[in-house]
Amino acid sequence: MSKKIAIVGAGISGLSCAYLLSRKNYSITIFAKAFSPSITSNRAAAFWFPYHIRNDRRGVEWCRTSYRIYRQLMHNAATGISMKRLIKVVREDVKEEEPVWIEFMPEGSVQMMPKENLQPGVAKAYDVQVPLIETQIFLPYLKEYLLSKNVTFEKAEIENLNSLSPSHDIVVNCTGLGAKNLCNDEALIPVRGQVALIETLTDFPIYLDNEKPLYIVPRKDAMIVGGTYEENIFEETTEPETVERLLNNAYEVFPQLRQQRIIGSWAGLRPYRSVVRVEKENNIIHNYVHGGSGFTLAFGCAESVVEMIER
Numbered sequence: 001m002s003k004k005i006a007i008v009g010a011g012i013s014g015l016s017c018a019y020l021l022s023r024k025n026y027s028i029t030i031f032a033k034a035f036s037p038s039i040t041s042n043r044a045a046a047f048w049f050p051y052h053i054r055n056d057r058r059g060v061e062w063c064r065t066s067y068r069i070y071r072q073l074m075h076n077a078a079t080g081i082s083m084k085r086l087i088k089v090v091r092e093d094v095k096e097e098e099p100v101w102i103e104f105m106p107e108g109s110v111q112m113m114p115k116e117n118l119q120p121g122v123a124k125a126y127d128v129q130v131p132l133i134e135t136q137i138f139l140p141y142l143k144e145y146l147l148s149k150n151v152t153f154e155k156a157e158i159e160n161l162n163s164l165s166p167s168h169d170i171v172v173n174c175t176g177l178g179a180k181n182l183c184n185d186e187a188l189i190p191v192r193g194q195v196a197l198i199e200t201l202t203d204f205p206i207y208l209d210n211e212k213p214l215y216i217v218p219r220k221d222a223m224i225v226g227g228t229y230e231e232n233i234f235e236e237t238t239e240p241e242t243v244e245r246l247l248n249n250a251y252e253v254f255p256q257l258r259q260q261r262i263i264g265s266w267a268g269l270r271p272y273r274s275v276v277r278v279e280k281e282n283n284i285i286h287n288y289v290h291g292g293s294g295f296t297l298a299f300g301c302a303e304s305v306v307e308m309i310e311r
Contacts, residue, residue: 066296
């Protein structure tokens with residue numbers, strides 16, 4: 001008989017585990033108190049980039065695995081995934097730490113921008129090719145794909161992971177921020193991210209300046225202008241003055257964006273922990289707390305989950 005697997009959590013971590021496991025002969029049920037579009041994963045800027053993972057060497061393989069799978073998926077237009085140019089700048093007044101993130105990049109995906117192409121005040125810039133995952137397209141695609149593979153979706157708030165053990169061989173915990181209470185994980189904290197949304201320019205590159213801080217992500221539905229990193233904030237609300245500051249940061253670098261209509265704003269709570277938890281505990285496999293690298297790590301961590309199950 002095939003194993004019965006319960007996945008708790010329907011964000012990108014839970015869905016990517018279900019995606020890889022659905023290719024095996026398993027009976028899979030996804031339990032969650034909310035599904036797309038009413039989840040944090042929908043609000044992610046969702047471009048592939050090794051963020052807050054650089055001190056964990058496991059992340060190299062996780063990141064590259066996800067990159068490879070996104071490249072495969074992009075050939076199906078229904079996924080909403082595309083390869084996109086990303087410009088990462090380092091300003092003249094900033095002493096750059098060792099760019100460890102480059103070790104996480106697939107070979108040939110990074111080059112330096114010529115000096116003559118740099119904006120005023122920029123010391124150097126990296127020209128990077130990364131997957132952009134349009135969450136408003138990809139998450140519904142994943143759900144439809146999983147339904148076609150007979151994966152069951154059940155709306156339920158699980159208060160104890162062990163309650164699923166009598167009826168399931170394996171329980172995969174992808175609860176993100178919910179794991180704080182579910183696993184009594186005191187190391188886990190919420191980090192609020194606020195972004196502004198403006199009318200999109202799809203031929204615009206992704207732009208990343210960690211020091212300003214500023215990132216700009218041109219999706220089909222909106223251009224996301226971010227962002228903030230606010231630890232231990234529990235409210236998923238935006239603040240008008242913060243949104244205005246984010247927009248002014250963008251206008252300062254790209255004055256032409258003032259012409260784009262302001263569409264709205266979002267806030268989401270990222271789960272953060274100094275170490276990503278991917279480990280087996282009896283018949284429970286924990287796969288949570290990917291911080292701002294949820295989409296970057298998703299399929300790599302999911303592959304580790306599959307290996308633990310098959311072991």
